[in-house]
Amino acid sequence: MTPSSTLGDPGTRVGDHSGAVPGGTRPAYVLGGNRTPFARAGGRYAHASNLDLLTAALDGLVARHGLQGERVGEVAAGAVLKHSRDFNLTREAVLGSALSATTPAYDVQQACATGLEAVVGLANKIRLGQLESAVAGGVDSASDAPVALNDRLRRALLDLRRARTPQARLAVLARLRPGDLAPEAPTAGEPRTGLSMGEHQAITTAQWGITRAAQDELALRSHQRLGAAWDAGVFDDLVTPYRGLVRDANLRADTSLEKLAALKPVFGRGLDAPATMTAGNSTPLTDGASTVLLGSREWAAEHGLTPWAAVVDAEVAAVDFVHGEDGLLLAPAFAVPRLLARHGLALEDLDLVEIHEAFAATVLCTLAAWESETFGRERLGLDGAFGTVKEDRLNVHGSSLAAGHPFAATGGRVVATVAQELHRRRAELRAAGEDRPVRALVSVCAAGGLGVAALLEAA
Amino acid sequence: MTDGPGRPRRETVLPAVPALGGLYAAGARASLRARLSPAGRAAAGRPAPALPDVAHVVRGVTADADHLTAYQHLLGESATDTLPPGFVHVLAFPVAMSVMTAPGFPLPLLGMVHLANRVEQRRPVRLGDRLDVRAWAQDLHPHPRGTSVRLVAEVEVDGETVWTGVSTYLAKGVAAGVGAEGTGMGGTGTDGTGTDGTGTDGTGTDGTDPRPLPTARWRLPADTGRRYAAVSGDRNPLHLSVATARALGQPRPLAHGMHTAARALAQVGPARGDALVWTATFGSPVRLPATVDVAVARAGDGWTVTGTGRGGRHHLTVGVAPLVGT
Structure with a gap:
């Protein structure tokens, strides 16, 4: 295949190329991953900063894959709750890690899709031949979140620095009132609507008529599957203990429908529809960091690493929640159909489907939208419903409801886990004398009505 | 857009936009006098006299950038160089207030209830535009709970009307003497x-x-x-x-x-x-x-x-x- 014929062809099949083609594409592979166990906010990592956590995750990746002193092509990571001093968070983490100090880095921020967007951006650079290797990552600490000064105090302090004379300084100080000294309360609200993410989801939940029972069942399954995955050693090659934590602290593998049903609703209580969203079927505030090692086939071979899965393609979407057109967290419902259409694939062609569990209801609303004839026809422009995701393919090792959700770290957690699973499944198929493409979809919703979806294929 | 007599023929040109604080003080004194004086008490429940047929005019009103920024930020708007339609109302409002506090205005200013508002904006007003503001009162109507009146403000830039605002207010417990055709808009x-x-x-x-x-x-x-x-x-x-x-x-x-x-x-x-x-x-x-x-x-x-x-x-x-x- 010539470079020109591959340009703009996102459906490049795994293994079609070897070697970099300038301006063309070649596969970019997930080669490994490492994360910290996720802690609940105020828990084991209460005094660890974003920089601490990201450095820990990065160092674990370096140790796991023997990259000490190595100059990796580029590291991209980010955080959602970010201190302004951390403008170069990722570069600082690289400098504090065992990687070579000549490893470049940049910060990414796309709300909860930060981690997945970092994977996609770096994979694209590898596919273009700009990089041979890369590390994508993400981190968030809800415990060590920035507390902002009251706007009036902040403006006064900035004006004070600009004031030239003592009189001018006094005049600035005289503007201040005692109330101005109170810090700005941190909120998880959408700036344009003033509604928290949970309240937004509660509205969407009511629109789609998602029941409490369905949400609790999904939450229970997430805990049970994550617990089983930990027991089966799925995370042996994906997680490095940190600060005495060896498993995700939020995991309650022994929870039950009865326990979940006993929880009081916390979102949507002001709506006419019954409130169904509880602390049990919503993700808790979490601390943690994740990283994903990416590279070309050649770089992997040089370093004795086995490609797990190719990052084939990605699609982003956004919805207009400001005018009530769609629910805040429903952008993936649009991104995924567009992504699959580009590859001539349907939902049933996917072996694994990862839909980030911001809330149990987010997953259920997305599935309901895809199963809706009306939504398929009127919003997706299809002949009918987009399709159905089989329950045994959805979030097979559990997801954010059980693991927790340190915003920017979730993308890396999902990509590394699903890539390893893809590789394992294809190896099993081959051992049984069978071979076919084994594919996974990763979908993450984000604040601002954003959504990112990525298609991976087992290597 | 209005069913009243429209723009009055007589104009009072003010040298500058009047200060609202002074207007409120004057309005408060007038409202109080009306309530306290025997004549004022007797007037309550009696038909209010007609509106003065005069428009107040201020020429060359301009927006201040810091003032505009403060307004935009309070409303959660980006601080662009385009004046939000509500900010044009802020610039024009003192002129309407001067109509309501001028001698001969038949309704008490204090305690008036804002029933409805309508703004037509033909094109955006931009920072740096020089606004000619003309305001008058029209459509004094009986209302089930008193008397309603419309305050109209018209804003011209380079001789072209770009913005027209109509605010409908209710003076509670004051009976209107003119017109009986409606209770006002909205x-x-x-x-x-x-x-x-x-x-x-x-x-x-x-x-x-x-x-x-x-x-x-x-x-x-x-x-x-x-x-x-x-x-x-x-x-x-x-x-x-x-x-x-x-x-x-x-x-x-x-x-x-x-x-x-x-x-x-x-x-x-x-x-x-x-x-x-x-x-x-x-x-x-x-x-x-x-x-x-x-x-x-x-x-x-x-x-x-x-x-x-x-x-x-x-x-x-x-x-x-x-x-x-x-």
């Missing part, structure tokens, strides 16, 4: 029920319209009125504090109607377009502090924004539609 000005908020479970199976699901929520702290006063210059005591609101018979300060109406417009955002009709009808007043559920929805070529309080109390409905046929 707003019912009731204190309670509104038209929706039936408190059903949202299924709508019984045929009633369920309350629309909110798209936004405003948390309006106790100092909301003072914050709007700081950017609008409109220090109507009704909005400032518990003490000043009580003096006017309200248990708590009220959010300013032009604040909530402008915030509803800001909620629509740039989708409102450049040439637009922006209407607001006010229901139950927003007593501060307050939480208001806001629902933005498409309405024809434009938008409707509904503000509902806790318990389904209807506060305001704002319409935003493209201005056509001009």
Whole structure:
């Protein structure tokens, strides 16, 4: 295949190329991953900063894959709750890690899709031949979140620095009132609507008529599957203990429908529809960091690493929640159909489907939208419903409801886990004398009505 | 757009935009005199005299950039060089106030209730534009609870009318002497029920319209009125504090109607377009502090924004539609 014929062809099949083609594409592979166990906010990592956590995750990746002193092509990571001093968070983490100090880095921020967007951006650079290797990552600490000064105090302090004379300084100080000294309360609200993410989801939940029972069942399954995955050693090659934590602290593998049903609703209580969203079927505030090692086939071979899965393609979407057109967290419902259409694939062609569990209801609303004839026809422009995701393919090792959700770290957690699973499944198929493409979809919703979806294929 | 006699022939040209503080003081003194004097007490319940046939005019009004920024930020708008339609109202309002406080204006200023507001904007007004503002009163009408009147403000830039605002106010307990053809535009000005908020479970199976699901929520702290006063210059005591609101018979300060109406417009955002009709009808007043559920929805070529309080109390409905046929 010539470079020109591959340009703009996102459906490049795994293994079609070897070697970099300038301006063309070649596969970019997930080669490994490492994360910290996720802690609940105020828990084991209460005094660890974003920089601490990201450095820990990065160092674990370096140790796991023997990259000490190595100059990796580029590291991209980010955080959602970010201190302004951390403008170069990722570069600082690289400098504090065992990687070579000549490893470049940049910060990414796309709300909860930060981690997945970092994977996609770096994979694209590898596919273009700009990089041979890369590390994508993400981190968030809800415990060590920035507390902002009251706007009036902040403006006064900035004006004070600009004031030239003592009189001018006094005049600035005289503007201040005692109330101005109170810090700005941190909120998880959408700036344009003033509604928290949970309240937004509660509205969407009511629109789609998602029941409490369905949400609790999904939450229970997430805990049970994550617990089983930990027991089966799925995370042996994906997680490095940190600060005495060896498993995700939020995991309650022994929870039950009865326990979940006993929880009081916390979102949507002001709506006419019954409130169904509880602390049990919503993700808790979490601390943690994740990283994903990416590279070309050649770089992997040089370093004795086995490609797990190719990052084939990605699609982003956004919805207009400001005018009530769609629910805040429903952008993936649009991104995924567009992504699959580009590859001539349907939902049933996917072996694994990862839909980030911001809330149990987010997953259920997305599935309901895809199963809706009306939504398929009127919003997706299809002949009918987009399709159905089989329950045994959805979030097979559990997801954010059980693991927790340190915003920017979730993308890396999902990509590394699903890539390893893809590789394992294809190896099993081959051992049984069978071979076919084994594919996974990763979908993450984000604040601002954003959504990112990525298609991976087992290597 | 109005059924009244329209722009008066006589003009009083003011040298500059009058200060609102002085106008309120004058208005308060006049309202008090009217209430206290034997003649004033006798006048209550008697027909009010007609409106003076005069427009007040201020030429060459310009916006101050810092003032504009403060207004835009309070409403959650980006600080662009385009004046939000509500900010043009802020610039024009003192001229309308001077009409209401001039000798011969038949209604007491203090305690007047803002029933409805309508703005037509033909093109956006920009920072640096020199505005010629003309304001007058028209359409003195009887209202079930008193007398309503419309204050019209017209803004010209380079001789072209770019912005027209009509504010409908109610003077409670004052009977009108002229006109009997209507109760004024829009707003019912009731204190309670509104038209929706039936408190059903949202299924709508019984045929009633369920309350629309909110798209936004405003948390309006106790100092909301003072914050709007700081950017609008409109220090109507009704909005400032518990003490000043009580003096006017309200248990708590009220959010300013032009604040909530402008915030509803800001909620629509740039989708409102450049040439637009922006209407607001006010229901139950927003007593501060307050939480208001806001629902933005498409309405024809434009938008409707509904503000509902806790318990389904209807506060305001704002319409935003493209201005056509001009």
